[in-house]
Amino acid sequence: MANTVFIVPELDKNGCWYDYRVHYTGGYGWRGDRTLNQIKYIVLHHTVSTAYSNIDKEVDQIAKYHINTNKWGGCGYHFIISTEEKNGLAKVGYVGDIASIRAHTPNMKGAFSIPAKQGNIYTLGIALVGDFTNKQPSPAQLKSTHLLCNQLIYKESQYSELKSWDNLKSHKDFDYTSCPANVDPEKIINQNIIPAEKSGYEKALEEAENWNDEIQKKYGFKIINLINKNSVSRQDLIIILNNFKKYLDKEIR
Numbered sequence: 001m002a003n004t005v006f007i008v009p010e011l012d013k014n015g016c017w018y019d020y021r022v023h024y025t026g027g028y029g030w031r032g033d034r035t036l037n038q039i040k041y042i043v044l045h046h047t048v049s050t051a052y053s054n055i056d057k058e059v060d061q062i063a064k065y066h067i068n069t070n071k072w073g074g075c076g077y078h079f080i081i082s083t084e085e086k087n088g089l090a091k092v093g094y095v096g097d098i099a100s101i102r103a104h105t106p107n108m109k110g111a112f113s114i115p116a117k118q119g120n121i122y123t124l125g126i127a128l129v130g131d132f133t134n135k136q137p138s139p140a141q142l143k144s145t146h147l148l149c150n151q152l153i154y155k156e157s158q159y160s161e162l163k164s165w166d167n168l169k170s171h172k173d174f175d176y177t178s179c180p181a182n183v184d185p186e187k188i189i190n191q192n193i194i195p196a197e198k199s200g201y202e203k204a205l206e207e208a209e210n211w212n213d214e215i216q217k218k219y220g221f222k223i224i225n226l227i228n229k230n231s232v233s234r235q236d237l238i239i240i241l242n243n244f245k246k247y248l249d250k251e252i253r
């Protein structure tokens with residue numbers, strides 16, 4: 001069973017962070033664990049459950065449905081974004097350990113080079129409480145979801161395959177479903193509540209693009225074109241680029 005300490009400070013200091021893992025069976029996992037660098041995508045869902053403006057009631061309803069009706073060993077998501085608000089933010093529940101394989105993105109389409117039916121191993125599930133078929137998530141839900149994703153992608157280096165906002169996807173990208181309806185990743189990305197910052201991966205790429213101009217002038221080719229950056233992990237890309245830089249710094253000077 002996994003026990004991954006994880007907090008979003010901005011939500012925590014506003015009284016919007018709740019850890020429910022101990023409250024329900026399977027909170028720390030039941031289908032097996034994974035390593036944090038196996039997480040390739042954050043996947044958005046909507047719960048199509050009743051909004052009570054009460055995080056305890058909302059989490060309870062979803063967890064019980066997954067456990068008693070779906071007969072799963074625990075709640076299928078990792079995080080639930082409730083409709084209860086405080087200080088303009090939605091309260092967020094950490095319901096399933098990040099390093100545990102859960103049950104809501106089987107990936108029947110075999111999307112993004114992930115084998116079909118194995119999506120749960122590689123995805124992290126965030127569910128917004130409500131049915132967004134004919135309505136929009138609240139501004140507070142969008143903000144809290146942004147803060148949560150921002151923490152995972154940009155603030156913590158151990159989620160090394162979460163390279164940029166491109167790693168935020170919808171459930172329908174993986175399975176034949178309309179989920180999460182109007183919960184569009186673009187709306188979550190475009191919450192300008194945090195000054196734009198770059199991930200380690202993006203900074204390395206930017207630096208590499210700068211070297212590229214120098215290198216092209218001298219050698220007539222661009223390094224970046226020699227590496228398939230989509231198939232290399234963030235750490236490996238940084239190592240490769242740093243080694244190239246050391247080598248070329250000697251060559252160019």
Ligand SMILES: [Zn+2]
Binds near residue numbers: 045
């Ligand atoms: Zn879904």
